[in-house]
Amino acid sequence: MSQLHRLPSPILNPENQAFWQAAQEGKLILKSCNSCKEVHYYPRMICPHCGSDDTIWVSSEGVGEIYSFTVMRRGVEFPFAMAYVQLEEGISLLTHLSNCDFDAIRIGQKVKVIFQETQDGQKTHLFESI
Numbered sequence: 001m002s003q004l005h006r007l008p009s010p011i012l013n014p015e016n017q018a019f020w021q022a023a024q025e026g027k028l029i030l031k032s033c034n035s036c037k038e039v040h041y042y043p044r045m046i047c048p049h050c051g052s053d054d055t056i057w058v059s060s061e062g063v064g065e066i067y068s069f070t071v072m073r074r075g076v077e078f079p080f081a082m083a084y085v086q087l088e089e090g091i092s093l094l095t096h097l098s099n100c101d102f103d104a105i106r107i108g109q110k111v112k113v114i115f116q117e118t119q120d121g122q123k124t125h126l127f128e129s130i
Contacts, residue, residue, distance in 0.1 A: 006117065006118060006119045007096065007116065007118045007119065007124055007126075008118060008119060009118040009119045009120040009122050010118065010122060010124060012122075015043060015044050015045050016042070016043045016044075018043075018057055019043040019057075020122060022057075023115060023122070023123045023124055023125060024122065024123050026115050026123070027059065028059070028060040028061075028062040028113050028125055029043075029057045029058065029059055029060065030043070030057070030058055030060050030087075030089060030091065031043045031044065031047075031055045031056070031057060031058075032055065032056055032057075032058045033047035033049060033050060033052055033054065033055050034052070034054040034055065034056060035047065035050050035052035035054050036049050036050040036052065038050070039058065039089045039090060039091050040091060041091045041092075041093045042093075043057075058089075060087060060088075060089055060113075061088065061112075062087070062112055062113025062125070062127075063087070063088050063110070063111070063112050063113075063130070064085045064086050064087040064088055064110075064111060064127075065085070065086055065108050065109060065110050065111065066083045066084075066085060066086075066097075066105065066106065066107055066108065066109045066111060067083070067084040067085065067086045067092055067107065068083065068084045068107065069081060069082065069083035069084070069097065069105050069107070070082055070083075071102045071105065073102075079102065080096060081096065081097040081100065081102050081105060082094065082095065082096055082097065083095060083096075083097050083105070083111075083127070085111055085127050093125075095125060095126055095127050096126045096127075097111070097126065097127055097128065098114060098116065098126040098127070098128050099114070099128040099129075100128060100129055109129060110129065110130040111127040111128060111129055111130060112127065112128065112130050113125050113126070113127055114126050114127065114128050
């Protein structure tokens with residue numbers, strides 16, 4: 001990811017405010033349901049698996065592997081790579097890949113979370129190779 005290119009800023013709301021505050025501090029947190037014990041992403045108050053509102057924030061080590069990816073080179077100002085990353089907690093999230101050779105990205109590649117500022121200074125999660 002080029003230093004000249006800034007990612008778009010996320011839209012903050014009461015449901016995801018703690019998530020983005022943790023990102024600002026360099027931490028990745030996820031929602032976990034006390035009823036069905038499933039972890040979920042994108043953070044929301046109601047569990048998408050069982051409909052319970054008994055959810056809590058849990059810390060993630062931010063380690064996983066690339067499940068699927070794409071590299072955008074044409075029709076964009078700056079080339080970039082996006083991937084679905086399967087975290088050790090069992091959930092997948094769509095994210096940007098950073099600090100990597102776009103030609104060397106592989107499915108199953110181990111990655112870890114890093115944080116980068118967006119256009120308005122809010123930090124967001126990206127992933128890089130381990």
